[in-house]
Amino acid sequence: MNVAIDWIESAQPSGELAxxxxxxxxxxxxxxxxxxxxxxxxxxLVLAGPNGAGKSSLLGALxxxxxxxxxxVTLDGRRLSGWSPVDLARxxxxxxxxxxxxxxxRVDEVVLLGxxxxxxxxxxxxxxxxxxxxxxxxxxxxxxxxxxxELSGGEQQRVQLARVLAQVWERGPAPAWLLxxxxxxxxxxxxxxxxxRHAQRLSRQGYGVIAVLHDLNLAVRxxxxxxxxxxxxxxxxxxxxxxxxxQVLSRVYELPMQRVDIGDGWMLAPV
Amino acid sequence: xxxxxxPRSSGVRARRPIALGGLVLLLALAALWSLSQGAMNLSAAExxxxxxxxxxxxxxxxxxxxxxMLRLPRVLMAMLVGASLACGGAAMQGLFRNPxxxxxxxxxxxxxxxxxxxxxxxxxxxFGGASGLAGSLGVAMAAFVGGLVATALVxxxxxxxxxxxxxxxxxxxxxxxxxxxxxxxxxxxxxxxxRDLTFWSLGSLGGSDxxxxxxxxxxxxLPLLWLPRTARALNALLLGEHEAxxxxxxxxxxxxxxxxxxxxxxxxxxxxxxxxxxxxxxxPHLLRLVWGPDHRMLLPxxxxxxxxxxxxxxxxxxxLVAPAELPIGVLTALIGxxxxxxxxxxxxxxEVRT
Numbered sequence: 001m002n003v004a005i006d007w008i009e010s011a012q013p014s015g016e017l018a019x020x021x022x023x024x025x026x027x028x029x030x031x032x033x034x035x036x037x038x039x040x041x042x043x044x045l046v047l048a049g050p051n052g053a054g055k056s057s058l059l060g061a062l063x064x065x066x067x068x069x070x071x072x073v074t075l076d077g078r079r080l081s082g083w084s085p086v087d088l089a090r091x092x093x094x095x096x097x098x099x100x101x102x103x104x105x106r107v108d109e110v111v112l113l114g115x116x117x118x119x120x121x122x123x124x125x126x127x128x129x130x131x132x133x134x135x136x137x138x139x140x141x142x143x144x145x146x147x148x149x150e151l152s153g154g155e156q157q158r159v160q161l162a163r164v165l166a167q168v169w170e171r172g173p174a175p176a177w178l179l180x181x182x183x184x185x186x187x188x189x190x191x192x193x194x195x196x197r198h199a200q201r202l203s204r205q206g207y208g209v210i211a212v213l214h215d216l217n218l219a220v221r222x223x224x225x226x227x228x229x230x231x232x233x234x235x236x237x238x239x240x241x242x243x244x245x246x247q248v249l250s251r252v253y254e255l256p257m258q259r260v261d262i263g264d265g266w267m268l269a270p271v
Numbered sequence: 272x273x274x275x276x277x278p279r280s281s282g283v284r285a286r287r288p289i290a291l292g293g294l295v296l297l298l299a300l301a302a303l304w305s306l307s308q309g310a311m312n313l314s315a316a317e318x319x320x321x322x323x324x325x326x327x328x329x330x331x332x333x334x335x336x337x338x339x340m341l342r343l344p345r346v347l348m349a350m351l352v353g354a355s356l357a358c359g360g361a362a363m364q365g366l367f368r369n370p371x372x373x374x375x376x377x378x379x380x381x382x383x384x385x386x387x388x389x390x391x392x393x394x395x396x397x398f399g400g401a402s403g404l405a406g407s408l409g410v411a412m413a414a415f416v417g418g419l420v421a422t423a424l425v426x427x428x429x430x431x432x433x434x435x436x437x438x439x440x441x442x443x444x445x446x447x448x449x450x451x452x453x454x455x456x457x458x459x460x461x462x463x464x465x466r467d468l469t470f471w472s473l474g475s476l477g478g479s480d481x482x483x484x485x486x487x488x489x490x491x492x493l494p495l496l497w498l499p500r501t502a503r504a505l506n507a508l509l510l511g512e513h514e515a516x517x518x519x520x521x522x523x524x525x526x527x528x529x530x531x532x533x534x535x536x537x538x539x540x541x542x543x544x545x546x547x548x549x550x551x552x553x554x555p556h557l558l559r560l561v562w563g564p565d566h567r568m569l570l571p572x573x574x575x576x577x578x579x580x581x582x583x584x585x586x587x588x589x590x591l592v593a594p595a596e597l598p599i600g601v602l603t604a605l606i607g608x609x610x611x612x613x614x615x616x617x618x619x620x621x622e623v624r625t
Contacts, residue, residue: 065513085519096517102368104563116503116506116519
């Protein structure tokens with residue numbers, strides 16, 4: 001019986017990444033309380049909320065980095081703890097906030113590290129091709145022969161993005177997930193929009209994308225769905241217009257906010 | 272179509288056989304030089320002749336015996352010890368994500384030294400008339416056990432909190448305690464013991480023979496062959512534990528494995544030769560400047576480079592002031608220290624800047 005059900009599940013992976021009644025403790029403090037949320041591939045989900053709301057913790061839990069103290073996270077309906085690390089690494093990649101790398105790897109070597117879950121020994125020609133393509137995609141091609149520690153913060157961020165893209169580059173039978181923790185941090189405004197446009201394009205190609213964003217206007221502009229977190233709880237989850245309601249935000253951020261209509265959309269601004 | 276991609280893809284993959292081949296050649300030349308030098312100077316051809324007669328089972332001459340019974344085990348020991356120290360250093364630098372790390376950080380050197388000093392000073396009391404135990408093999412055994420015990424203590428305490436920082440601090444603390452023990456025993460020692468432990472702590476390959484080589488080959492060779500298999504995980508660990516986990520590795524398995532392998536090889540090395548400084552720091556550092564930090568290249572290259580360097584240094588140690596011998600630890604620090612300073616001052620070490 002069980003075998004048959006497993007077979008059906010694996011034959012038709014839902015591709016959904018979901019949190020079920022998630023509680024998470026870090027350093028003795030409860031950072032997530034009873035968060036349930038289902039993210040679907042093909043959509044760009046933005047996690048928003050004030051500092052310390054638990055956005056990064058939720059992303060870490062969805063990536064399988066932070067084991068929940070209660071509840072569970074599932075991919076294709078299967079608990080993350082039941083996935084082998086390599087299988088999981090082929091299905092989801094995560095761009096962390098700050099990656100410290102003091103050793104003088106060349107940029108293309110850093111991106112090649114993203115191919116680790118696929119590699120058997122040495123880099124194949126296919127890996128090389130993907131590294132090149134990912135470098136182009138992240139606007140980091142011109143950096144490829146520089147030493148990583150010599151790059152500026154924004155350049156390093158783009159290289160890390162290329163590494164993360166390289167990790168889930170191939171289109172497998174099941175949709176892959178990209179988890180981005182403040183991908184806009186340290187980037188100039190042009191690169192901020194470039195990164196989010198790229199994330200949006202990937203979601204249109206079938207990837208599931210979840211991004212933690214501090215800039216609410218980037219969320220308004222690019223998100224399909226927004227989850228608003230406050231003090232470890234999920235307050236609202238839905239379309240940007242629903243989740244980023246100025247009245248709610250004013251309370252949450254304790255800063256009066258208003259919606260300003262502009263040419264082809266709207267923005268949020270302090271009153 | 273590939274013509275554009277080819278020059279760049281000739282990265283580690285294409286360079287590796289050439290670079291490692293070059294280091295093998297360097298090691299062979301160092302060994303040949305070392306075998307020919309000594310109280311009796313032989314030519315390279317004579318040395319090769321001796322080895323040829325030995326391997327083909329021909330009767331040996333007196334010169335052959337000098338090469339095969341006195342010099343060859345010492346050269347092989349220098350290779351194994353140099354390879355272990357350098358490769359262990361490279362692995363520790365990767366594990367701690369710090370190019371200035373060395374095996375001493377996990378307590379192994381200080382633990383080995385304490386084990387040796389305990390046996391030198393208290394061996395006679397503990398084992399009474401069994402002077403064989405208190406002799407050089409007994410000291411070696413005690414040093415080997417001391418290194419493993421100290422590392423185990425560091426690991427057990429260091430793993431109570433996540434991350435390598437606690438491990439590093441536990442290593443510092445355990446090393447300090449071991450050094451205090453050494454100080455206390457030095458204070459208690461009589462004059463003969465003082466002389467023994469001073470010479471032991473300066474390091475020497477002088478006692479190397481086939482028997483000692485046979486005893487320590489396995490604990491050094493096994494980690495040397497195993498460590499390169501952890502190269503990809505070590506590369507990922509340079510990005511941090513979280514990133515390594517996201518890339519599908521299991522840091523919670525790789526880290527204890529690395530520590531165990533390094534403790535095994537370095538304890539064995541120190542037990543046979545005493546503390547020999549700078550090889551573990553200098554060799555990986557130098558090779559990283561040349562070929563970058565990729566451990567698939569760095570680990571085998573460090574092993575070969577460390578072996579060649581120690582063979583050469585030991586040859587100098589036993590020929591410079593012949594018939595006396597310079598302590599090898601003094602020589603490596605004397606050459607390594609200024610060289611390392613020169614590297615630092617060249618300020619091309621981008622790794623140190625960040």
